[in-house]
Amino acid sequence: MQATVATARCGATSTEHVTAVRRIGGIVNEASDKRELSHPDLYVGRGDTVELLGMRCSACGHVAFPRQRYGCEKCGATGAALVDVDLATDGTLSSFATVYMHQAKNIAAPFVIGEVELDAGPTVRATMVEANDAALAVGVRVAGRLHPAPAADGAAAKFELRFAKAAS
């Protein structure tokens, strides 16, 4: 049943999809502090934007996402050398792929995965807001946003970080 609903959502026309996002987006803006995030350990909403919870190694300068305290992947520094930084999600699309077949329970194919070179340094990969790749091209500017996460019937809506083509 869940799969059927999710398929219908992904199968909606682009016009319907955009409308849905705008409507939910309006609710978000009115009550931004109440947004429940799918992964609050990975990103945080800041008004209309979203930032990634990253880290910077003060020993070697390596900026990384996600945040961890095990040790710097580049130089091995640990402890106080590892500093929390919040990373803006503005960046450039370096690749994308439409996924037609996938076994994940929480999303129905097709969906689009984007690879983003963040202005802040790291390259990250995440789901795109766009339901298809028609408007996407390597080199376009993108930004992260909080997007309603696919949810089981009756479950409270959560928000997940996705990337979308930036308004030009």
Next chain:
Amino acid sequence: MSAPLSKFRPAYVVGIGLHRYQHMSETPYPVLGLAAVREALADARIEWPAVESVYHGTALLGMASTRVMLRHLGGTGIPMQQVENASASGSTAFRLAAYEVATGVADVALALGVDKPSARPLAGSQTGIRGIEGGRIAPFTHFALLAQRYIERHGATPEDFARVAVKNHGNGAHNKYAQRQQARSLVDVLNDPPISGPLTRLQCCPVGEGAAAVIVASEDAIARLGIDRKRCVRVLSSAQRTEVVYAESSNFDAELTRQTTAQAIADAGIAPRDLDVIELHDAFTVEEIFYLEAMGIASPGEAPAMLRDGAFDIGGDVAVSASGGLLAMGHPIGPTGVGQIAEVTRQLRGEAGVRQHDGAKLGLAHMVGVGAVCVVHVLGHET
């Protein structure tokens, strides 16, 4: 200070054996493994008690899989161990067997690979560090993303990638050990169900079950056991590396392959274009393109045109994935790297039948494993 294999005494592949790679079945794994080991012993014309050590590459069988399988050859009490290194498990088992013989710890060592599919999650998903991908980037999507970058950089087309599948399925059609033994046209490959990005189903390897075995021996053992010297293939070099932090947005699989292959080729004292046969990690078509360029077989952006011109066919400049590769022979994980050594050995002996690349004297086997790890061997036939 690490030492290359060439610093030690010569080690030779003297016996090879396989159980066909196939879809997961009810067949118990010892049936697969024992068939491969018995075929390798028969190929070398030696008996089981001559084997002094076992390295068993397996990623999915679970704890303590080896002795309970190999006891049916008659227990001799020799050391046996499982080797887990993701898709490179079998390659790593072979490396350990080659070093053990080269350094004189043993005269005869068996490298074995046996696996059956399992749904056990990767340890990488349990490190306590999560990402924003949300489990939505399967390996085929990782390589679809790299493929799109390659398309942008070099103006490649989906046909350029699909031709890898046409070649490798064509080779696999003549390999009785291959999981997929059916030739496919360019139209077949392109019209197959799409999976991710430019990749269709026939451009993704099947992960099934199977077994491969390779016996490694010293010159002393070859003489003592009366093994046919003309069928011995020398292990010229062995290189193994792991991923480091590369420049952001680099193709880390290709970069890791570039470094590991360069080391293996240098240690063997050859140049990339000296190679006659290459078995590489073509789990997805696009990988063959990336790795041939990373290895220095083709210049950046040049591999699709060379492929189109037949340079990588059996009988071309260098036969690539003559076995059918992971795409057609299959990728049962543990056996795959050992099976590559078996194919390279068969080619260098001149025993590959209709798949024979004439005059093959130098061969290379390459695997990458998620994590990421890379293992490369160069083999040569001296007579």
